[in-house]
Amino acid sequence: MTATLYAPEDWQVKAACRGQPAAIFFAPTHFERKETRVARERQAKAVCATCPVRRECLEYALRIREPHGIWGGLNESERREIAS
Template sequence: MRELYLLESDVEEIGWQERALCAQTDPEAFFPEKGGSTREAKKVCHTCEVRDDCLEYALMNDERFGIWGGLSERERRKLKKLAVG
């Protein structure tokens, strides 16, 4: 029998994603059409206990689409520029 081993970081990553409120919500709200409203997604993120983990994941993985950690792609880009500059 083959055993599956997960790295500790993989287990932590899976853990926050399972606790994320967006996992229980319509995913289309988090990936709106260009120019579409992000209000509903951000409202969900605002009350989510793993918001910081989500934002960190998006920044570390250079996520270019969707709402992550309560921020749009443009807002994440600005945040990265502030951190670098």
């Protein structure tokens, strides 16, 4: 039996993004054109808009200063704006 190294927080089991491709929530490792990023983020934010734990997700991302991806319906720069 292997030990679990990652224990999700309670709210994460209710996340609307469970089962969704991570590729819409996180930028690719290669260059991404602005139009592609905007479309990708719009898709991710549409999922977040239906999420019952959006507030908890955003608070978590702000607390740990998550530098990447869409969390709580906000991208990296939008989170930096409200954190400053």
